[in-house]
Amino acid sequence: MSSKYHAPTARPWAGSPYRRRRTFLPLVLLALAGALYVWLYGAPAFLSLSPSLKDIGFGFAPPSSSRAGRVAQAKPQLAGEGAHADVREIDALLHFLVAHPERRLDEDTGTIRVEGLGSVAVDGTQPVDLRVYAPDGDYDWAEHVKRVKEQYPLVVFSKTYCPYSIRAKALLASYTLVPAPKIVEINVRSDGPQIQSILARLTGRSTVPNILLQGTSIGGSDDVHRLHDEHTLVKTLEEGGVEVKGEPKTTQPQRRSYHNA
Template sequence: MKRTTTPQWTGSPYRRRRILWALVLLTLGGIYYLSVYGAPSSSFLSLSESLKDWGYRFSPDSSGPGRVAQAKAQSDQTVQEAYAGQGAYADVREIDALLHFLTAHPQRRLDEDGGSIRVEGLGSVVVDVGKPIDLKVYAPDGKYDWEEHTKRVKDQYPLVVFSKTFCPYSRSAKTLLASYEIEPAPKIIELNVRSDGPQLQAILARLTGRSTVPNILLKGSSIGGSDDVHQMHEEHRLKRLLEEGGLTINGAAAETD
């Protein structure tokens, strides 16, 4: 009698291929799982470093979108540390950085590049005046020595008056301050002659709580407007306040103060 030998693989070739692919996928899935989540060090399932590295190449964090997300997170952290009062600039006030920009870069504007400003290392930046602004915007030349910048502003421009040429209150305040013959002389910034004047006024409102002009700043802090300085003058307090701010008063008008 003739014997019939049973083949080792039964079924159609299509079925055999499906089984093989299933085994391959299960193996790859296991390697991926262990490479990402790991296994106890004593477990026989622990992978070699080479296999872990192989599996890591296929992890979500190493994918194209994953790398983009990681880069964005790192970028966000860097940007976060570039704001006044945060990270490396914890001791810097945005108002001091703004005054540096206005006094060290008198020809620059926040809207100079079609509504944005050209900043070294950042390109064209659109300034959102309603939020804290990256300090790099206030040093568009890429020089970020804020300790030196702040000291220079306070020494050279301790008194800054934000004004508008047509505003009668601004004129009145400037006339009063001129009568004091202050040294160093007040730095006058006429917002209406600057293309970015509305942006600056909005930033000042956010930083000083004062949205109108004149807005008079002594060492970076607002001391008020026209009515305020006139009242201090009448109450003989203005001269003392200015002298305490490091200014020298020479005018005869201050003798009654």
């Protein structure tokens, strides 16, 4: 009984080594080209990963494409630079004190929690990232500065036990001022030393009281008493946006002192 010989069926990808190389080489080149494109330009939208996966480092996108990467590489947003060239740090500090009375620059074991930045250590002797003064992530500085200057054009940085602070506050209280001065007692704040250090850097005055009119220091106790004695305090305050509705009926001679706390 005769039988026909059947050649074995060829296996997948069978063929000469040259044919196999000719098949794989274009695929390898295409993969390399795709990886290079993603590295240089980022993944196309339909291949993008979710933000959570990007943040833990999945994918081929460079670090700057993820939120974590952007924060790590972000340049501090300082007053006098870029988009914040017209924002003074002193005005940003006043916004922080007025809009966030419960917040502190050292609230989180010596740091402050800032939206998008995490915990930030504040060195008052160095320029502070403006985002620290808006820890909730609201960076509408034009509106913030306008509101502070309208609501609190006169701000007094004081210490409750300081006799010179008490003397200056008493003089201002003897007038009827609208709006009333904003008093910041820095000795009752845990971040008081940081604030005093920032004020020293920004205003050139390291002692209290430090009296600011429209964000500019007009001095301490002796300075406002001198303006009072020269009958120019009312004019100075009114030029700074403070309405003076009543002046002291009598002016008692004040003992002058040239030392502040």
